[in-house]
Amino acid sequence: MSSATAGSIVEINGHAVDISGLRPVGTRPPLGDYIRGIWGRRHFIRADARARALSSNRDMLLGNGWLIGRPLLDGFAFFLVFGVMLGTSKGVDNYIAWLLIGVYLFSFTSRSLTEGATAMSAGKNIIRAFAFPRATVPIAIVLRQVISTLPVIMMMLVMIAVIPPRATITWLWALYPLVFVLQSMFNAGLVFYAARITSAIPDARLLFGFITRFWMYGSGVMFALDRFINHPRLLTVLELNPLYCVLELSRDLLVYGKVPDPKLWITLTLWAVLTPLIGFLYFWQGEEEYGRE
Template sequence: MSTTASAVPAAQLAARYGLVPSSARPSFDTYVKALWQRRHFIAAFATSRAATQYSGARLGQVWQVLTPLMNAAVYYFIFGVLFQTRGNIENFEAFLVTGVFVFAFTQRSVAVGARAISGNLGLIRALHFPRAALPLSLTIVELQQLLVSMVVLCGIVLITGEPLTGMWLLVVPAVLLQALFNTGLALVLARVGAKIPDVSQLLPFVTRTWLYLSGVLYSIPERTSPGPLRDVMMANPAAVYIELVRDGLMDSHTAPSYAWYLAIGWAVVAFCLGFWYFWAGEVKYGRG
């Protein structure tokens, strides 16, 4: 019997019993359902990664707060003291630390997302599960670390003289929207990083440039003239989420009226496109 003839009954049997190739990409709705069924795996993976991330350091989890604090101290000395950018900003200390902490959340999410696939090939090749679980878990880890850091951030903001008001509650939806946006970016970079592992080496330069353009260290309206350049910089998603958190924590700071619309738009678009883009490459992860 020829190869072609023998293949026909096999195909018919597969169709009769609903069999599909194990490597075939599932439909979009099936993929979403599979992820939901593995929500406990995602939570457990995120918890274990968070617990072991700083296990080799003497100070352990304290580094997740110390790192942004040390960065803020360096930026304060260079930009606040040497370059005197603090002169035009009320409560520059709270302004700067808030910007550093919020931007660090996106910066770390992007970095771990780029290594989500390439850094877990052993797990991917050993177990069958929706690969999106990995960037989702790693973004949850970064969200957990941000929540710990926010306790320190709120303490710093109070010490610098900002009052505790009901506006602080707005920080919660702002951070959740940022987490959704970060997840979308992490999904995109996870697929890119799976094909081009060297992208992780390029990311620090990209995110550092992004930091300088996002108003972390200075006030964009104070340093730019009205026009297209200011509009583009203020619409930058990192700047939008920083502005919203500052608006919630600082009585002396007011975010643009359109910031919430941009925050929602960036979060929804980034997550939807990122999830779709990652799902489209599902069958390629862990091969080669």
């Protein structure tokens, strides 16, 4: 005999059915069950991310070549405007490599934020049709961006090593993958935040584009911040920017062959741990909101 109470037994087509283990679709499960549900779908997340990463630009003539080509064109434009016309390259050793790192690595985060902002609207049909942890959608986006960016990073390393004045390959290059991992973790947090915010306020997608442009100028992508900012407190605040830390660490390791300031490591690590942790909890809190009309 079932231990279910009488209130959990319903009659369907003449048969008594125990519904005590059922719950409404779309409700927020306990955090532990939620995480186990995500883990149970890890193979699907990986397969979906890989398939979408390799087909994202299939409608274009150059295909995935635009993953490399677009940042390269942006870098060329920034070089002409900022490096040549405005003279921001003065005082920066190996400005071409310095600029390439800034453009390519900032694009990695900006693309993740843009994709995160459309995550829930793009997947609304499947969200409404099936019961699954909604966090699998932004997680798949993060993994897709990582897969798409890996060949871009490889091309960036080749370019800074062969374009004069060539960057010298040292043992410090072996530390760069750690920077990439920390940046990917930080990006994951951004995607969680963007996915929930734009799910509730679709117009926020436009705001994110506006914020991204300001963020680029405040991260030292095209020019060294300390050359144009003399206010020490403002400079200190800008140096806490996680993207500034990513770029400075990468440039020190890959271009200048020197051990970066430990403060950069500590700051980026804190951002990389706290942003996805809090972002995931924030996204989970809104589990019941996704897919509603």
